[in-house]
Amino acid sequence: MSLRMSAAIVGAAETDTVGVIPDKSALQLHAEAAFNALADAGLTKDDVDGVLCAGQSPVAVAEYLGITPTFVDGTGVGGCSFMLHVRHAAAAIKAGLCSVALITHGESGRSRVGMGAWARSPQMLMAQFEEPYGVAGPPTRFTIPIVRHMRAFGTTEEQIASVAVATRRWAERNPRAMMREPITVEDVLASRLIAWPVHLLECCLVTDGGGALVVVSAERAKDFPKKPVYVLGTGESTEHSMISMMHDMTESRAFKVSGDLAFREAKIDRKDVDHAMFYDAFAHTPMFALEDLGFVAKGESGPFFAEMRTAPGGDFPLNTNGGGLSYTHTGMYGMFAIQESVRQLRGEAAAQLDDVRVSIAHGVGGMFHAAGTLLLTNDDGA
Amino acid sequence: MPQRPIPKPTPETAEFWAGARRHELRIQRCRACGRAYFFPRPFCPRCSSHDVEWFTASGRGRLYSYVINHRPPPGFQDAAPYVIAVVELDEGPRMMSNVVGVEPSPERLPADLPLEVAWEQLSEEITVPLWRPLGGGS
Numbered sequence: 001m002s003l004r005m006s007a008a009i010v011g012a013a014e015t016d017t018v019g020v021i022p023d024k025s026a027l028q029l030h031a032e033a034a035f036n037a038l039a040d041a042g043l044t045k046d047d048v049d050g051v052l053c054a055g056q057s058p059v060a061v062a063e064y065l066g067i068t069p070t071f072v073d074g075t076g077v078g079g080c081s082f083m084l085h086v087r088h089a090a091a092a093i094k095a096g097l098c099s100v101a102l103i104t105h106g107e108s109g110r111s112r113v114g115m116g117a118w119a120r121s122p123q124m125l126m127a128q129f130e131e132p133y134g135v136a137g138p139p140t141r142f143t144i145p146i147v148r149h150m151r152a153f154g155t156t157e158e159q160i161a162s163v164a165v166a167t168r169r170w171a172e173r174n175p176r177a178m179m180r181e182p183i184t185v186e187d188v189l190a191s192r193l194i195a196w197p198v199h200l201l202e203c204c205l206v207t208d209g210g211g212a213l214v215v216v217s218a219e220r221a222k223d224f225p226k227k228p229v230y231v232l233g234t235g236e237s238t239e240h241s242m243i244s245m246m247h248d249m250t251e252s253r254a255f256k257v258s259g260d261l262a263f264r265e266a267k268i269d270r271k272d273v274d275h276a277m278f279y280d281a282f283a284h285t286p287m288f289a290l291e292d293l294g295f296v297a298k299g300e301s302g303p304f305f306a307e308m309r310t311a312p313g314g315d316f317p318l319n320t321n322g323g324g325l326s327y328t329h330t331g332m333y334g335m336f337a338i339q340e341s342v343r344q345l346r347g348e349a350a351a352q353l354d355d356v357r358v359s360i361a362h363g364v365g366g367m368f369h370a371a372g373t374l375l376l377t378n379d380d381g382a
Numbered sequence: 383m384p385q386r387p388i389p390k391p392t393p394e395t396a397e398f399w400a401g402a403r404r405h406e407l408r409i410q411r412c413r414a415c416g417r418a419y420f421f422p423r424p425f426c427p428r429c430s431s432h433d434v435e436w437f438t439a440s441g442r443g444r445l446y447s448y449v450i451n452h453r454p455p456p457g458f459q460d461a462a463p464y465v466i467a468v469v470e471l472d473e474g475p476r477m478m479s480n481v482v483g484v485e486p487s488p489e490r491l492p493a494d495l496p497l498e499v500a501w502e503q504l505s506e507e508i509t510v511p512l513w514r515p516l517g518g519g520s
Contacts, residue, residue, distance in 0.1 A: 136453055
């Protein structure tokens, strides 16, 4: 079953603000984003029959909003879950399981209001085989592959730092971005060493916020107020639950499988992509995406970023909202990557590009644990 | 010495931890396809054969990738900076550990640095495998 051009995003919105929101619970952020996205689509909650979310249970979100769904999906594979939700919503709509799918994200990542605890059983695999060695969250696990990439391809610390610099240049143009002061490669390398080779400015932000999407069949897409954003291609995959089990630390197997699925379904080439959102949990994550999705050959991402080709004015505009590094990162950032793809395709972005016809939103889940890829377009093919 | 979180074995990992207590690196091998694998489970992750056996690995390996952690979690403050590594065993599988007995600097930790297993006892039941440069290194 191909999902190509079968569904469209007709509602998309974030919470009123993103950043530091200590007076709202995670569930409240889901609801605020949901109401904003429904208003964007000219719908109410009574029109919704499909509920998809991560972080909170879809049972809790449906109850909170007062929805009795005929389709639910609580796929929670980390920050890329929402890419998978769009894919699953399109499939459910095509199969007749629902007609209006609401995908929500809300996370009090910074203020930790209404969030679950971090506690982990000492019997979990990660507790048996990683935690005894002094890992301290994603900065010491997600980052371990970098040195292998450096040693294999000569990737340098300056090249990795340049990812953060290019991303910040986009954030300078986005009034909603948390970090907007210009930075240089020297600033990045002079920022606090977290876990060599990673510095503070190469790590994503930790914020509060949310976002939501409304997905319907492509046939109905023109009946809504905003320009439809069509689902052109989709992919998903997983690889490991512990970073130490990654098959080859110079590439993400999940990225490759997910990306190939999306491009095959979309029937387009890499050169047809006008705008890209690659989940940037750390500066190296978009480097892996650039290579593993086939935009450059293996080992070529370092020089590509160092030449500022992804920055404003470059030939590969990437993470144009300022990314997880400088815009916002609630914990599961993938929703915000999709939101920016939708804005660019509608012509509503803060740093709007000219002539965007195809955008890619590619997410990572956990620490290279999972991946989801969406190719989106505003071109109905007519 | 860091105050490490102490793992609790499960039925399929008990042999690994029992071996570690004796300073034996016990991992598994598939008798159908011949490949060694880690982490422990009662079947081969490649071919699904349940005809698998435990054996004692050589305790030799190489440094596959790593970070040098400067921001330690509780229990590790006095140990920082320290090396969190993924080690590739001579038998093929990889595992996370720490590389000890060497200055935690990139210059001292080249790619594929040969390593040998060392042991640190955490409790009566649990001893963890650590790794150090082969032959004492630097």
